[in-house]
Amino acid sequence: MIKQRRAAKYSLGGLIRRGFSKESWPRVWREPEFGSHYDVVIIGGGVHGLATAYYLAANHGITNVAVLEKGYLGSGGSGRNTAIVRSNYLTPEGVAFYDRSLTLYNSMARDLNLNVMFSERGHLTLAHTDSALRTMHWRAEVNKLQGINSSVIDPAEVKRLTPSLDVSENVRYPILGALYHPPGGTIRHDAVVWGYARAADAYGVDLHQKTEVLDVLCTGGDGPEGKGPGGRVVGVRTSRGDISAPLVVNCTAGWASTIASMAGVRLPITTHPLQAAVTEPVKVFLPTVVVSGSLHVYVSQTDRGELVFGASVDPMATYQMGGTLEFTEELASHVLELMPGIGRMRLLRQWAGLCDMTPDYSPVMGPTPVEGFHVDVGWGTYGFKAGPVSGEQMAACVANGRVPELIAPFGLERFSRGDLVGEKGAAAVGH
C-alpha cells in the first residue's frame, strides 16, 4: 500500500497547540506542476471526480492520477446541491447502491480526518394522495427487504416529529402520511469536497484547477480523428497543454455530453437546471428533512438556521444557471401550504445547478465503446448522495478493468439492451 504524504492532522491537540503558538496551518493541498503523462486522467473536480481519485490511490495504489477542473474544486453540482443524503430509493439496485453510500458517509469524518458535519436527523417523504401513499408503502417494503430503516407513518406521527408542518385537512394537498427514513439527513457538501481533495492530494494525486479540457484524444475509432466506437483514448488536450493517458474518466455534471462528444460517444442525457433557494437564518425549528414529491419541494434547516429549499428540475434543457421568478412563486406557494408559519421569512438568494437527466433517472457508469474512456455521468438530481460509493466503484472499475457488481445495472449498454432501471424514487419524479 502507498504511503500517504504527511498532511497536517486535524485534531483537538493541534488546534490548541496552534492557538497558543500562533503557528499557521499549512496549505490543505498542493498546487502541482502540470505533468504531460498520467496513468489516469479524471475530468471534473467535484465529489465524484475527487472520490474516484481518492479511492484509486487508497484502495488500488494508483497515485499517478490527475484531476482536471475547469473552475475551482466543487464549483459545479457539488457546491450547488441541497446536501441531503438518504438511501430509501425504490429499485433494489438503487437501494443497495445508496445504502453503501450512506455507510461511507457515516465513517467519512474518521476516514478523511475532516468534520463533514453529518447530521442523521431523519427524512420524511410526504404523501398527499392515495397513489403516493401506495408508492410509499411499496418503497418501505423494498427498503425493509434490503434491511434499510424505513417505514410509513400517519399524519399524527408526522406532526409529532415535525410540529411546524400543517397536517390539517383544510389545504389543497392534505398530508395523508409519510415515508419515514431515520438514517437520512444532511451533510456539509463543501467539506466532503475538501476532505476528498485533501486526502487524494496526500496520496500524491495532482489536482489541477482552472484547467479546461478542450478535446479528448483518441485513435483507431470509426469517426473523424480516430474518435468514436472501436477506438481507444490516448490523452486529453487542455487549456494548459496536452496530457497523454491510457485511461480517462468523465466525472462531469452538466458538461457530460460535451466531454463525451469529444471522444465520439453519444449519451442518453439532456441537461436541465434545478433551482434551489435559501432563507435568512432563524432559530432551529425544523428537526427533520421534509420532502414532498407532489408539491415538488424539499426543505431542511442548516446548522446556521437557514432553510434550504430545492425543487424539481426545470422542464427545459439549458446550460444557463439563472434563477426564474416562476420558481420562486411556485416554491413559496408550496412551502407555505406545508408550513404556514414561515410566511414572514425572506429568501436570501436562489441559484441553479445543472442536472444531467437520463430517460430512466438512473446514472450511466462504467466503460464506453471507446476503450479507456469511462463515464460516471447522468446523475440527475442525486449525484451528491452517491458521491462516495460511485467514487469507490468507479475506482475499482478503472483499476481492475472489470465492472463491479454494484454498478453493473447502470452501464451505458442497458439502453441498447432495453434493460432500463426506472428509479421513481428520484427527486425529479412527481408521484
Add this chain to the structure above:
Amino acid sequence: MLLVPCPVCGPKNAAELTYRGETHSRPDPNQATPEEWRSYLYLRDNPAGWLREGWFCSSGCRTFFTLERNTTTGELREPLLPGNKVAGRPISDGTEP
C-alpha cells in the same frame, strides 16, 4: 423568463407551453436497424450551443412548432425549415424582456 414565440399566439412565457425537447427525424420503423432505432429513442446530442427543439402551445392554440435556441446564451432563432422565407432569422438575443 423565456419568451417563446408561438406562430399563432405570439410571444408567450415558456411556462405556458410544453417543452418537447431535442428534435430528430424519426427513422423508418420498418427499415431501421435496432441500433438506429435505439439511438433515435434514447441518445441525444445535448449541445452546449444551438439546439433545435420542439414546443407545444398546450395552454393556447395547441400548435406544435420547432425553434432553435442557444442553450448557453438563451438566444432564439427561426429554424431552417422549408416554410421559412428567411432561414435562421434571429428572434431574441436572450436578454430579459
